[in-house]
Amino acid sequence: MRLKKAMAVIMTAVMSLGVFAAPASELQANAAPDWSKNWNDVRVYTANYSKTIPNINIQTPQTTVKMYAGLSWERLEANIGVRLNVHDSECGAQARSTFNNMAASLGASVVNILDMDMEYYTEEGWTQDVVGMTSPIRVGMTLPKGSDPTRDYAVISVRQDGSLEILGDLDPEPTTLTVDSSYFDTFAIIAAAPGTFNAYRIASPNALDQVWISTYVKDIVSTVSAESKGYQMYDIGTVTDAATVKAAVGDQIVSLEVSAFEPGPYSAGPLRYIAWTAGARGVSCYEIELKNGKQERVYQTNQKILVTMTVPFHFPAYADYAVAVLNTDGTVSIMKDMDINDSTVTIATDQFRSYAIMWAPKGAFALLP
Numbered sequence: 001m002r003l004k005k006a007m008a009v010i011m012t013a014v015m016s017l018g019v020f021a022a023p024a025s026e027l028q029a030n031a032a033p034d035w036s037k038n039w040n041d042v043r044v045y046t047a048n049y050s051k052t053i054p055n056i057n058i059q060t061p062q063t064t065v066k067m068y069a070g071l072s073w074e075r076l077e078a079n080i081g082v083r084l085n086v087h088d089s090e091c092g093a094q095a096r097s098t099f100n101n102m103a104a105s106l107g108a109s110v111v112n113i114l115d116m117d118m119e120y121y122t123e124e125g126w127t128q129d130v131v132g133m134t135s136p137i138r139v140g141m142t143l144p145k146g147s148d149p150t151r152d153y154a155v156i157s158v159r160q161d162g163s164l165e166i167l168g169d170l171d172p173e174p175t176t177l178t179v180d181s182s183y184f185d186t187f188a189i190i191a192a193a194p195g196t197f198n199a200y201r202i203a204s205p206n207a208l209d210q211v212w213i214s215t216y217v218k219d220i221v222s223t224v225s226a227e228s229k230g231y232q233m234y235d236i237g238t239v240t241d242a243a244t245v246k247a248a249v250g251d252q253i254v255s256l257e258v259s260a261f262e263p264g265p266y267s268a269g270p271l272r273y274i275a276w277t278a279g280a281r282g283v284s285c286y287e288i289e290l291k292n293g294k295q296e297r298v299y300q301t302n303q304k305i306l307v308t309m310t311v312p313f314h315f316p317a318y319a320d321y322a323v324a325v326l327n328t329d330g331t332v333s334i335m336k337d338m339d340i341n342d343s344t345v346t347i348a349t350d351q352f353r354s355y356a357i358m359w360a361p362k363g364a365f366a367l368l369p
Contacts, residue, residue, distance in 0.1 A: 046084045052112055052144045056086050059178070060137035064211040067318030068133045069118065073216045073343060074232075074313045080120050082130065084139070089113035089186060099188040102156055102164055108192035111153070112144050118184035132160045134318065134361040136180040136204035140171065147191070149174035154197040156188040157181055168200030180204040211318060214342040220308050222256065230258035230286045232312040233357070239306040239346065248301035248350070253293030256352075258286050258309070263326070263354035271324045271356035274332040278322070278368065280358035284312045290352035297352075300328050304348040311343045312357055320365045321345045324356040336368050 044062040048055070058065060069082045091113060103110050116139075118130040143153060155167040160183055167179035177189065180203055220226070222237025224245050236258045238245050246254050262268065268285045275283045288307075290298045311321055321337045323345060339346035345357065 043081045044083065045081075046086065048086045050086050050088050050114060052088055053086065053114065054142045054145070056084075056139065056141040058084060058137060059140050060207055061210045063213055064209055065137055067211045067213065067316075068135045068137055069120070069130045070134050070316040070318070071120070072314050073311065073317050075120065076213060076317055077216070078122070080122055083119060083121050084184060085115075085117040085119065087115040087117075089115045091115075091186060095186070098164075099156055099190075103188070103190040103192075106166070106190070106192060107196060108154070108190040110188050111147065111191050112189040114187045114189070116184040116187050130184070133182040133184075134316070136182045136207050138170070138178060138180050138204075138207040140176055140178040142176055143189070147175070150194065151191040152194050152196045152198075153177045153189060153191050154200055155179050155181075156190055157183055158185040159183045160185075166197065166200045168197040168202065170201055170203050180207045213317060216313070216317075216343045217310055217341060220310065220344065222308075224254045224256060226256040228258040228310070229260035231260075231262075232284065232314050233258050233286060234310040234313065236288070236307065236309045239308050244303075245305050248303045248305050249290065249292055249298050250302065251292035251294075251298075255291045255295075256307070257289045257291070259289055261287055263287050267326050267354035268356070270330075270332050271326055271354060274334060275324050275356050275358040278324075278334055278358070279360050279364045280322075281319075281360050281364075282315060283324075283356050283358045284315070285354065285356045288352050288355045299351070299353055301350045301352070304350045306338075306346055306348050308339065308344050308346045309357065311345060311359075315357075315359045317342065318362065319359040320362055321357065321359050322365045322368060323347050324358060325349055325351045326354040327351050328353065334368055336365055 044058065044065045046057055066082050071080060099110050099113060120128045120130060153169050157165050157167055159165055167181055169177050170180065171178040218234045220235040220237035223240060223242040224238050226237040228234060228236045236256060238256060246252055263285050271285055272283050292298055323335045325333050325335060327333055328351065335347040335349065337345045338348065
């Protein structure tokens with residue numbers, strides 16, 4: 001279990017034009033050596049060490065928990081699991097005072113305080129904290145022995161930024177408490193008169209969704225010669241027919257390559273800036289090289305062609321993806337993913353210089369032009 005963040009932080013914070021479906025013949029899944037294991041069977045569980053809470057459980061489907069926890073394709077292949085460790089909290093007097101003050105402002109009182117640690121794990125013992133879920137999951141618990149069933153119960157939760165939120169009880173059973181949360185750090189269970197927390201009974205519409213894990217595409221069948229030497233990007237290719245690609249380049253021989261070298265700072269800087277302003281949570285920059293038969297680099301084609309890339313292997317498997325492209329005039333364009341495949345990104349472009357592949361939680365790029 002990790003040491004809690006300095007609770008002093010809390011004190012100041014109380015309160016594009018259609019979809020491109022790549023033909024099945026264009027994409028071929030190449031299984032990794034240990035992919036005989038079913039990714040959808042990797043264990044997700046709760047380890048309850050609390051002496052005051054008899055039972056606690058994750059009600060969101062297991063594979064959905066892994067996806068909402070932001071497991072990357074790489075970690076899925078490594079068979080990483082997710083678990084929730086629950087302990088009675090040992091937070092200090094200042095933290096308890098903060099929870100008591102927040103509860104009092106609602107006409108409530110603190111019943112119990114729990115450390116809620118969500119983490120990645122392996123059977124060999126490796127663990128790492130899950131900083132924040134990309135979408136809320138549902139957790140239910142039995143109230144401490146002796147709790148008054150006529151009272152209304154809720155949770156004060158500590159967000160990633162140290163601020164506090166109130167999570168109302170989502171189930172009608174008087175002896176249990178159920179909440180949807182994206183953050184698992186400290187939960188203070190509070191009680192008040194019936195109806196006090198009605199405004200906080202907000203259920204996530206996706207907390208009980210069944211999200212399956214698809215197979216990661218490692219090989220793309222390209223219409224022209226193409227390969228990837230880029231870090232964590234397995235393959236790249238053109239989907240547009242070869243004759244059209246060659247006509248766009250003005251040469252009978254064309255090759256496409258993701259360079260082993262990242263763009264320099266004058267290219268990567270603008271790409272990363274635009275990506276972050278668009279809401280990206282993660283960015284990987286690549287140099288995409290298109291060459292003619294003389295092995296001369298072509299920076300701009302005379303018409304757009306469809307380019308498909310595998311999602312960087314260290315990116316979350318459940319996310320929205322988009323691409324920022326550095327244009328020949330120095331401006332940056334953002335292109336939404338036109339591909340329905342989970343592990344590939346397809347864009348229509350006539351620019352072949354520096355690219356930034358980016359990810360954000362599902363729906364984050366929906367309003368991009």
